[in-house]
Amino acid sequence: MENSLLKRYIVATIGLVIVAFGVALSLKSNLGTAPVSCPPAVLNLKFTSISVGTFTWMMHLVFILAQLIMLGRKFKLSFLMQIPAAFVFGYLCDACIWLLRDVTVTTYGMQMLFCILTVIVTAIGVRMEIVGNAWMLAGEKTAAVVSEVTKASFSNVKIAFDIYLVVISALFAQLAFGVFSGDGANIVIREGTLILALFTGLCMKVTDPLVDKFLSKVFRFKI
Numbered sequence: 499m500e501n502s503l504l505k506r507y508i509v510a511t512i513g514l515v516i517v518a519f520g521v522a523l524s525l526k527s528n529l530g531t532a533p534v535s536c537p538p539a540v541l542n543l544k545f546t547s548i549s550v551g552t553f554t555w556m557m558h559l560v561f562i563l564a565q566l567i568m569l570g571r572k573f574k575l576s577f578l579m580q581i582p583a584a585f586v587f588g589y590l591c592d593a594c595i596w597l598l599r600d601v602t603v604t605t606y607g608m609q610m611l612f613c614i615l616t617v618i619v620t621a622i623g624v625r626m627e628i629v630g631n632a633w634m635l636a637g638e639k640t641a642a643v644v645s646e647v648t649k650a651s652f653s654n655v656k657i658a659f660d661i662y663l664v665v666i667s668a669l670f671a672q673l674a675f676g677v678f679s680g681d682g683a684n685i686v687i688r689e690g691t692l693i694l695a696l697f698t699g700l701c702m703k704v705t706d707p708l709v710d711k712f713l714s715k716v717f718r719f720k721i
Contacts, residue, residue, distance in 0.1 A: 506632040523615055535621050540687075577639070580635065621702040
């Protein structure tokens with residue numbers, strides 16, 4: 499028996515919440531955030547009246563437009579589900595950042611602890627998104643579309659895509675603040691960015707079986 503649509507959206511939405519919490523943790527660590535979160539985080543440092551979550555859904559809309567341009571008539575109507583997903587994820591990021599607003603990270607050890615927690619939390623959330631197969635976030639989908647159009651492997655495109663996001667974020671920070679890592683006080687790009695890029699996928703090899711077991715037992719979810 500297949501999983502119901504409602505059950506899939508519940509699981510995927512929980513995954514979105516967890517990933518959004520990971521974004522908030524990475525920002526709180528002040529050691530660097532994940533590549534896909536670098537542009538919104540850097541822009542927020544410059545335009546403080548616009549939240550990280552707002553910049554996040556704006557960026558996702560740009561990604562969707564890029565997909566439309568690349569695919570043309572091959573762009574499916576179902577891909578438009580990325581639009582509500584972008585808004586939901588953006589505002590979840592803002593909500594999680596607000597929840598952690600009073601948390602203070604004072605030492606490098608605490609920063610690294612928050613970074614490691616971000617890796618674990620993100621790995622769990624991403625797996626729930628994948629298993630739920632309901633919400634479609636534009637970041638991963640855009641990399642998949644580039645892979646399809648260029649005939650390059652998804653893994654290579656994903657690496658190049660992440661590097662591109664980090665580079666343009668660093669260039670903007672350098673132009674805006676004279677520091678490639680952020681604004682001097684708030685760090686967006688540093689060792690935490692590299693850790694998140696390299697180790698989230700590796701962490702999923704450990705957490706995926708645990709998440710699958712949890713979902714099958716608690717949600718009676720068919721994996």
